[in-house]
Amino acid sequence: MTTQILANIPSPPQGVWYIGPVPIRAYALCIITGIIVAMALTIRRYRARGGNPDTVWDASIVAIPAGIIGGRAYHVITDYDSYFGPGKDWKQIFNFSAGGLGIMGAVALGTLAVWALFKYKRIPLLPFADAVAPGIILAQAIGRLGNYFNQELYGRPTDVPWALDIYYRVDETGAYAPLTGRSTGEIIASVHPTFLYEMIWNIAVFFFLLWAEKKFRLGHGRVFVLYIASYALGRIFMEFMRDDAANLIFGLRVNLVVSTVLFIVAAIVFSRMKSGQETPEEVDPRSGDAEEELDAHKHKMP
Incomplete structure (x- = not known):
């Protein structure tokens, strides 16, 4: 008598569901969930540092669309062969729902947009960057589940017990549709679940940032650079x-090249940054002005 143990991780049978004609995409839901979690965490952390929670909402208005555009642009630039050339449909670069957002481009353009906003409002950027950093990496971990549903960004074929089984998916006509189709049950390959590896790493980094910030009283942008x-x-x-x-x-x-350069540059910058944490007045200089205006108004009242 033999017993067979199924150890491989099965891929989801599909990544898109329909409510009538409306598609509900798992990838989009994961991205949205990550944004909501990051927002809630950042509001809490920025308030604790002495910042105005409304500033987080203002930053999200520019950071979210800039991040999506930057992430898509980075993906298209680094994978241009998929969109340009013979037999390619360049208009697919605007098909955000099909997946393909590079986090490096998202963080870069999102940070640039927030920097411009804070410069206009005359609010220090670095305290906010420290407040948002753990939320970003946690949102990335949640977003990696979207790659799982899309059956993308996986590793090399492997026979390890935790291998990820990639299914053959077809649409209603029977045509191959890896993103929008439904699984036939046929396994194309068993691969390393790199989406899972990165998700675990991101969660570990999230807790590491919280620990390091408290242990070493990190501030002045060092939490963000450490992220x-x-x-x-x-x-x-x-x-x-x-x-x-x-x-x-x-x-x-x-x-690989970009990540290596980023790591080296970030490590050097971190080692040369100012130690300690900001006072509430340094986090948001306008908060002191608001209190003075409120006190002055109270003194004028009969």
Whole structure:
């Protein structure tokens, strides 16, 4: 008598559901959930540092669309062969729902947008960056579940017990549809679940940032820079495990090169940044002005 133990991780049978003609995409739901979690955490952390919670909402108005555009632009630039050339439909670069958002581009353009807003409002950026950093990495962990539903960004074929089974998906006509179709049950390949590896790494970085911030009283942007260095370090190892097509620089995957450069730069910057944490007045200088105006108004009251 034999017993067979199914150890491999099965992929979801589909990543898109329909309510009438309206598609409900797991990838989008994961991204939205990550944004909501990051917002809630940042509001709490920024308030604790002495910042105005309304500033977080203002920042989200510019950061979210800029992040989506930046993430898509980075993906298209680093994977341009999928959108340009013979037989390619360049208009697919606007098909955000099909997946393909590069977190490095999202953070870069999102940060630039928030920097411009804070410069206009004359609010220090670094305290806010420290407040938002743990939320970003936690949102990334949640967003990786979207890659799981899309059956994308997986690693090389493997026979480890926790291998991810990739299913063959078809649409209603029977045509191959890896993103929008439904599984036939046929296993195409068993691969390393790099989405899971990165999700676990991101969650570990989240708790590491909270610990390091409290242990070493990090401030003045050091939490954010530590987030960049920690994420880039993990991404370096993930890129070595990836087996999907990618453009190369010096014979190496683009994301591997970018991650390595980011890690080195972030590590150097972190070592040279100011130690200690900001006072509430340094976090939001306008808060003191608001209190003075309120006191002055009270004195004028009969």
